[in-house]
Amino acid sequence: MNFIYFIIIGAIAGWLAGKIMKGGGFGLVMNMVLGIIGGVVGGWLFGLFGLSTDGGLIGSLVTSVAGAVVILFVGRLIKK
Secondary structure: OHHHHHHHHHHHHHHHHHHHOOOOOOOHHHHHHHHHHHHHHHHHHHHHOOOOOOOOHHHHHHHHHHHHHHHHHHHHHHHO
16 A cells, blocks of 8 residues: 555655646656655655654655655756
């Protein structure tokens, strides 16, 4: 069940990050990949700053979206 949870959170987080960064959605698979990797990056960044989420649905979503936005931001910097 955790695997399905990661997929759903990843898809939503990737889609939200695309909307926040004015890039739109990237398709279901890319949204999932972006969101899942964003969750890892977001968790690492939150840990660096001493921030913690409660580990629930909303906390996981916030962490994943924050990480995905950072990935998109860095990707756009490199692309230029």
